[in-house]
Amino acid sequence: xxxxxxxxxxxxxxRLYLIVTFSAVAxxxxxxxxxxxxxFLSSKKxxxxxxxxxxxxxxxxxxxxxIDELHRAIILxxxxxxxxxxxxxxxxxxxxxRYRAEHLGEIPSPEQTLxxxxxxxxxxxxxxxxxxxxxxxxxxxxxxxxPNEQFGLLDGIAHTIPPxxxxxxxxxxxxxxxxxxxxxxRMDMIFWIYLGxxxxxxxxxxxxxxxFSTAIIHPxxxxxxxxxxxxxxxxxxxIDVASKDEFGQLxxxxxxxxxxxxxxxxxxxxxxxxxxxxxxxxxxxxxxNVEISGLLDLDQxxxxxxxxxxxxMGTDLASxxxxxxxxxxxxxxxxxxxxxxxxLFEANRRCTFQESSHSDLPGPECAIPLEYRRxxxxxxxxxxxxxxxxxxxxxxx
Numbered sequence: 416x417x418x419x420x421x422x423x424x425x426x427x428x429x430r431l432y433l434i435v436t437f438s439a440v441a442x443x444x445x446x447x448x449x450x451x452x453x454x455f456l457s458s459k460k461x462x463x464x465x466x467x468x469x470x471x472x473x474x475x476x477x478x479x480x481x482i483d484e485l486h487r488a489i490i491l492x493x494x495x496x497x498x499x500x501x502x503x504x505x506x507x508x509x510x511x512x513r514y515r516a517e518h519l520g521e522i523p524s525p526e527q528t529l530x531x532x533x534x535x536x537x538x539x540x541x542x543x544x545x546x547x548x549x550x551x552x553x554x555x556x557x558x559x560x561x562p563n564e565q566f567g568l569l570d571g572i573a574h575t576i577p578p579x580x581x582x583x584x585x586x587x588x589x590x591x592x593x594x595x596x597x598x599x600x601r602m603d604m605i606f607w608i609y610l611g612x613x614x615x616x617x618x619x620x621x622x623x624x625x626x627f628s629t630a631i632i633h634p635x636x637x638x639x640x641x642x643x644x645x646x647x648x649x650x651x652x653x654i655d656v657a658s659k660d661e662f663g664q665l666x667x668x669x670x671x672x673x674x675x676x677x678x679x680x681x682x683x684x685x686x687x688x689x690x691x692x693x694x695x696x697x698x699x700x701x702x703x704n705v706e707i708s709g710l711l712d713l714d715q716x717x718x719x720x721x722x723x724x725x726x727x728m729g730t731d732l733a734s735x736x737x738x739x740x741x742x743x744x745x746x747x748x749x750x751x752x753x754x755x756x757x758x759l760f761e762a763n764r765r766c767t768f769q770e771s772s773h774s775d776l777p778g779p780e781c782a783i784p785l786e787y788r789r790x791x792x793x794x795x796x797x798x799x800x801x802x803x804x805x806x807x808x809x810x811x812x
Contacts, residue, residue, distance in 0.1 A: 432623060439619075443612045450601045457594040457601075464587045464594075467517055474510040474537075475580045477503055481544065482573045485551055489561050494552060504545055511538060526590060533583050540575045547572065638669065645673060714749070721751040721806075730808040732787045737804045745805050786811050 481503040488494055514534065518527070547568055554561055637654050653673065654666040717735055725733035732752040736745035783791075787809035796804040 428626075432619075436619060439612060439615060443608055446608055447605055450605050454598050454601050457598050461591050461594050463517065464591050467514065468584055468587050470510055470514045470517070471580055471583050474507065474514070475576060477507050477510065478541070478544070478576050479573065481507065481548065482569065485548055485569060488555055489551060489566075492555055492558070494555055497552060500548065500552070504548060507541055507545070511541060526586060530583065530586055533579050533586070536579050537576065537583075540572055540579070543568070544572050634663075634666065638666065641669065641673075645676075717749045718751070721749045724806060725751045725808060728792070728808045730787075730790070730792075730810045732783060732807075732809045734783055734807045735804060736807070738802075748804075783807055783809055 481500065484496060484500050484503060488496070488500070494500075511534075518531070547565060551561060551565060551569075634654075641654050653670050721733045721735045724735075725731075732750070734747050734751070735749045737748040739746045789812050790810040791807075792809070793805055793807040795802045796806055
């Protein structure tokens, strides 16, 4: 198979450039999307941990508020705020349920295991507090003395919650700091990726523009300029494009086309010159023909011939006889003599073939006056075997 007229190198380079550019954009976009999603999930996790901290802080406040209410009831020995105490107990239970609900569906991890252990300890302390609160309320309702053991137990429960709550908060804060650090690392990675992509894009754009200008714009400008010059009538114009891509092939074909056009133009000009020469020759011949036709007729031509014969022979008379109309002999057509001899040919108008009286050879006998026969010559004018006329010359002496 023959090679294609155009190698399609530019199109291959453009496709490769587009593929590389698209791959870089797609890779950058994919990394950005993944990093952004991870940042979003981390932010969501941070919000969840903040919510856990808020729940436990609220629980801690309710826990100590309930203990304070129990201390007040013991000191005042009254249950005037018993409904408030029951509300606090209910809120404590709800806070624990809410905290548990926040952890549903989470993937188990060492941190979560430790967190659940601390929460179970808080639940045990809460259960003890609620049980102790019920006992204290019953004793106050019966107006009985609160045992010292219950006072000590109440104080012990009050001191168990803060350390556990602090451990939970520290655990949550540690996770938050880790997530923030991860997000910071991801943001730094996205920044450097974008910076690298920007640098790559800048370099690729500069190189692409330079390559585009060298491989496409410059050859197009040369082709356009050459086309305009050739259209204006410039001769010998050629395009020098050294590349072997489509534009190099196009320039080569363009140069071949110009060379072919110039050869055709030279051939056309040569043909035009030949035609002009032939036209000039025909015009000259036509002018000569017109001039001859306008100046001379047959009688004048014959007269010139007879006069030229008399002049060349040095005779006194010359006569040209042509075939008679009836085909019998010849009749004088033109006479050249310094004298007027037209009347002398009236009596004998014909020249006939007969034996010449002045020669031993037979020949035409011209009817010319005798005084011009001192030196006499007659010659037939033949066209092949046919006698077209007789030329006669004579002298008086």
